[in-house]
Amino acid sequence: MKSEGTSDTLASVQALIRRHCPRKSTQTPIADLTLYRCDNTTDPLLVVYEPRIYLILQGAKTVTIHKRSFHYDENHYLVATVDLPLSGHITRATPEAPYLAACIAFDPEEISEIIVRSGIQPDLNAPLAASLGLSRVTPDLLTLIHRLLRALDEGEHGFMAPLIKQELLYRVLLGDQGHVLHEIADQKSDASRINRALAHMRAHFTEDTSPLRLPELAGMGQSTFYRKFQQITGLSPVQYRKRLRLQEARRLMLHEDRLAADAGFAVGYESPSHFTRDYKLIYGLPPHQDVARIREIGVARYREMNEDVWI
Structure with missing residues (x-):
């Protein structure tokens, strides 16, 4: 994605996101399109990635699911096809060159309709299905994101945006992540x-x-x-549930002033020591130390710097 033409398109996309995303997270008038911007790197946070196509247009991010990490920037896009609790953090962002990203939601029915209408067949030689996949951004895909954002400027998002989104999903189906989308579109898969x-x-x-x-x-x-x-x-199912519990427990401690033991019990832990051990494995510190560190920064300030960009 480094030719003169694509560099110009990328620069235009970045300018459009800056204009249409004045906050950390902006739900645009285009259904299913959310824009993100952040001027700083962030702490690793537990977040749930829902079925989406995630494109970074400036900056970089790392997401980790168990022991597998995905590092991506404006040269890559990421596809998630099931709800995944993972650890993510922005690794490259400054006020001069903020992290800029776009997220496009989809549902299985949309994918299925495009498959039926286009006759696209899954790649039988593709790897076994996984819920998260990373691929290089192609010029075609970048051009479609550009057109989608320009529809906001031109007041055509009501008519043109759904058509552009369909073409974008079609291009992803033709790409490296096509087999992943085929899996989620098939209700029997x-x-x-x-x-x-x-x-x-x-x-x-x-x-x-x-x-x-x-x-x-x-x-x-x-x-x-x-x-x-x-x-x-x-x-494993136990590991999946653990991440959901720890994410909620941290929210209870930070935003509802719950004590660590109380938060642990509220999300299903029976043993405070078990809760503390699991929490430290994910967040790097025991609950009380992690919360004390964040309160020293200021909960509102910490949320603004680290959490709002994930909403």
């Missing part, structure tokens, strides 16, 4: 079945779900379910 279990886990993460309940929701046998769950999310 492993990814779609696991996604049904993930939806239940997000709604009931403070509860101790029966070991039989999740395979039942996915329509799989127990051994198949746990193997596919690990393959698609990179986590």
Whole structure:
């Protein structure tokens, strides 16, 4: 993405995001398009990536799911096809050259409709399905993002934006991540079945779900379910639930002034020592030290610097 033409297009895209994204996070008048900007690098935070296409147009970010990390910048885009609790942080951003990004939401029905209408076939030689994929941005994809943002300027977002979005999804289907989107569009695929279990886990993460309940929701046998769950999310169900619990516990301590033990119990932990151990593994400090560090900075200031860009 370094030719003269693409460099000019990228510069124009960056200018458009600066104009249309005055805050850390801006939901645009175009349905499913959110823009982000941040003048500083951020702490690693637990966030949930929902099914989206994420494009960085300036700066860089690292996201980590269990032991696998993805480092990407304006040369790459990332596709997430299931709800994933992962650790993410912005690694390159300054006031002069802020982190700029665009996020495009989609649902399985949209992908399925494009597949049916276009007749695109999945790549049978593609790797096994995963929930997160990173690919290089092509000139075609950059041009479509440019057109989508220009539709905001030209007052055509009501008519043109859905058509541009369809073409963008079509291009992604033709690219390296096409097989991932095919999986999520197929309601009988492993990814779609696991996604049904993930939806239940997000709604009931403070509860101790029966070991039989999740395979039942996915329509799989127990051994198949746990193997596919690990393959698609990179986590075991216990690890997945743990990240949801820790994310909520931190929110309770910072924004509702809960004590560490109280927050741990509220999200489903029975042992304060177990909660402290898991928390330190994810956040690098025990709960009370982490919260004290943030309060010294100021909770509102910390949120502005680190959290608002993820909303």
